[in-house]
Amino acid sequence: MRSRLIAIAAIAAAAPGVAAAQTPPPKSAADGIAEYRKMLEDGNPAELFEAKGEELWKTPRGPKNASLEACDLGLGPGVVKGAWVQLPRWFRDTKRVQDLESRLLSCMQTLQGFDAAEIAATPFDKGEQATVTALSAWVASQSRGMKMALPQKHPLEKRAYELGKRAFFYRGGPMDFSCASCHGEDGKRIRLQDLPNLTKNPGDGIGFAAWPAYRVSSGELWTMQRRLNDCFRQQRFPYPGFASDVTVALGVYMGVNARGAESIAPALKR
Numbered sequence: 284m285r286s287r288l289i290a291i292a293a294i295a296a297a298a299p300g301v302a303a304a305q306t307p308p309p310k311s312a313a314d315g316i317a318e319y320r321k322m323l324e325d326g327n328p329a330e331l332f333e334a335k336g337e338e339l340w341k342t343p344r345g346p347k348n349a350s351l352e353a354c355d356l357g358l359g360p361g362v363v364k365g366a367w368v369q370l371p372r373w374f375r376d377t378k379r380v381q382d383l384e385s386r387l388l389s390c391m392q393t394l395q396g397f398d399a400a401e402i403a404a405t406p407f408d409k410g411e412q413a414t415v416t417a418l419s420a421w422v423a424s425q426s427r428g429m430k431m432a433l434p435q436k437h438p439l440e441k442r443a444y445e446l447g448k449r450a451f452f453y454r455g456g457p458m459d460f461s462c463a464s465c466h467g468e469d470g471k472r473i474r475l476q477d478l479p480n481l482t483k484n485p486g487d488g489i490g491f492a493a494w495p496a497y498r499v500s501s502g503e504l505w506t507m508q509r510r511l512n513d514c515f516r517q518q519r520f521p522y523p524g525f526a527s528d529v530t531v532a533l534g535v536y537m538g539v540n541a542r543g544a545e546s547i548a549p550a551l552k553r
């Protein structure tokens with residue numbers, strides 16, 4: 284009951300008067316969100332972040348006063364459309380498998396002269412971290428409606444998948460939880476929150492195919508990195524490093540499992 288009230292309160296807070304006026308039969312938080320989304324029609328607040336991200340991409344910034352228009356997200360310099368549904372992937376220049384956030388850090392460092400490590404250590408929503416969030420929203424939006432298609436050709440991409448799988452099933456901490464404890468079965472819920480089964484394709488617009496997403500409950504846009512950060516907390520694990528290898532590997536595992544699912548990122552979430 285309490286979480287149901289919180290869910291409704293959260294929706295009401297984001298849309299004053301709307302949810303309060305016609306309380307939906309709250310089967311689960313997901314149902315509430317679905318209704319809220321319908322009420323908003325195409326008006327996902329994530330659009331504000333997308334617009335900001337597009338502007339940031341095109342604006343000369345940083346010590347080198349350059350834009351990000353030459354950034355290679357995997358499909359060649361400057362190609363944004365379709366790039367998101369193929370990330371994380373292996374990159375020749377950095378010789379690493381990178382997800383969107385990690386790749387944006389590389390581009391901000393090489394093209395604009397920012398210090399990637401410094402940005403990675405910056406708290407969420409502060410300074411250039413906020414830039415990465417907005418950029419992620421815009422880049423992801425340019426693949427909306429496309430199907431997840433992470434490459435698995437390079438040996439390091441295959442290795443990242445195996446590492447991600449191991450990390451997903453690795454149990455530890457005071458509760459002996461793994462990601463699979465909460466996301467390893469169909470039809471699981473914590474209170475009223477649906478927990479997608481991420482060990483297989485969870486379907487269109489769920490899990491990896493949804494983030495970055497605008498979270499109604501906090502009024503913030505969260506990248507997948509931030510989503511993972513919060514799940515590490517729920518797992519009672521120490522917070523992972525931003526864009527660290529384990530978070531990228533988890534992304535590869537979930538993204539490859541979601542192959543063929545339609546991306547709705549940036550989605551609207553509880």
Ligand code: HEC
Nearest residue numbers: 460461462465473476479489490491514515517518533553
């Ligand atoms: C104690 C339970 C718990 C554990 C352990 C956990 N999560 Fe979660 N996870 C949740 C909950 C609850 C949500 C939904 C949160 C919400 O609705 O705001 C969620 C949401 C997610 C989502 C977004 C799903 C979607 O469709 O929006 C992803 C992806 C995810 N978790 C990945 C992971 C990964 C990877 C791990 C391991 C590092 C993990 N989670 C560990 C509880 C958990």
